[in-house]
Amino acid sequence: MSRAEDVSATAPDGPGRPRLVVIGPPGVGKSTVAREVARRLDLALHDSDTIVEERAGRSIGDIFLEDGEAAFRELEQDAVRAALTTTGSVVALGGGAPMTAAVAEALQGHDVLFLDVGIADAAKRIGLNRSRPLLAVNPRATWVATMEERRPTYERLARWQVDTAGRGVDEVVAEVLAVLGEDGTQPHGEPGGSRPDVPDADRPDAPGDQDGSR
Numbered sequence: 001m002s003r004a005e006d007v008s009a010t011a012p013d014g015p016g017r018p019r020l021v022v023i024g025p026p027g028v029g030k031s032t033v034a035r036e037v038a039r040r041l042d043l044a045l046h047d048s049d050t051i052v053e054e055r056a057g058r059s060i061g062d063i064f065l066e067d068g069e070a071a072f073r074e075l076e077q078d079a080v081r082a083a084l085t086t087t088g089s090v091v092a093l094g095g096g097a098p099m100t101a102a103v104a105e106a107l108q109g110h111d112v113l114f115l116d117v118g119i120a121d122a123a124k125r126i127g128l129n130r131s132r133p134l135l136a137v138n139p140r141a142t143w144v145a146t147m148e149e150r151r152p153t154y155e156r157l158a159r160w161q162v163d164t165a166g167r168g169v170d171e172v173v174a175e176v177l178a179v180l181g182e183d184g185t186q187p188h189g190e191p192g193g194s195r196p197d198v199p200d201a202d203r204p205d206a207p208g209d210q211d212g213s214r
């Protein structure tokens with residue numbers, strides 16, 4: 001099993017710093033892109049949805065159905081915290097994870113990348129008919145409304161933003177490797193880097209943004 005496939009249900013405790021944390025809406029490709037970036041860089045992969053399912057021994061759909069969303073968000077928060085204690089890994093978060101205030105707070109100072117997409121591409125990718133509990137009713141309108149509500153949070157937490165609309169996985173992965181400086185160039189947004197993707201003042205760890213009011 002390659003390291004990228006080694007999704008741990010029990011991430012080690014202790015302070016850590018993942019190499020990259022990927023956030024974004026359902027179907028944008030967080031899990032797919034994170035897995036491929038981890039494979040290409042030979043890094044461990046942690047996906048909060050997978051951690052929740054492995055720890056609970058149930059699918060996310062079943063957890064929503066049997067225990068409700070609030071219970072899922074508690075499990076998700078624990079899973080994200082565990083994943084964020086790992087060092088040098090690639091972490092993919094569930095689409096709604098950053099909307100939990102404690103998760104947003106925990107993401108402060110981490111290297112967070114927002115994968116962006118519109119409804120047209122998202123619908124094609126996920127079909128909007130798979131078992132996603134939050135998209136069970138009126139999936140297209142729900143996806144659009146949810147994205148509208150979440151976008152400001154995704155943007156505020158992200159150091160980098162990569163638009164995936166009209167682009168295949170390979171192209172998206174290439175841009176992600178570029179922002180990390182893994183294509184032989186400077187990492188984007190680093191001191192001395194050439195292309196800051198998010199202005200310093202908007203960075204989640206920027207001075208004056210320490211009150212956690214998200």
Ligand SMILES: Nc1ncnc2c1ncn2[C@@H]1O[C@H](COP(=O)(O)OP(=O)(O)OP(=O)(O)O)[C@@H](O)[C@H]1O
Pocket residue numbers: 024025026027028029030031032033049094095125126132164167168169172
């Ligand atoms: N850039 C892309 N172009 C086309 N298809 C893609 C792209 N990225 C991912 N996909 C496909 O879209 C589907 C959804 O991807 P994935 O499960 O990685 O999304 P996700 O953001 O992790 O979703 P969720 O929030 O439900 O976990 C998969 O079938 C994947 O192969």
Ligand SMILES: O=C(O)C1=C[C@@H](O)[C@@H](O)[C@H](O)C1
Pocket residue numbers: 025026049060093094095096097132133134
């Ligand atoms: O957007 C969301 O709120 C969710 C996205 C998925 O990744 C899962 O975490 C779950 O289905 C909830």
Ligand SMILES: [Mg+2]
Pocket residue numbers: 030031032049092093094
């Ligand atoms: Mg996923």
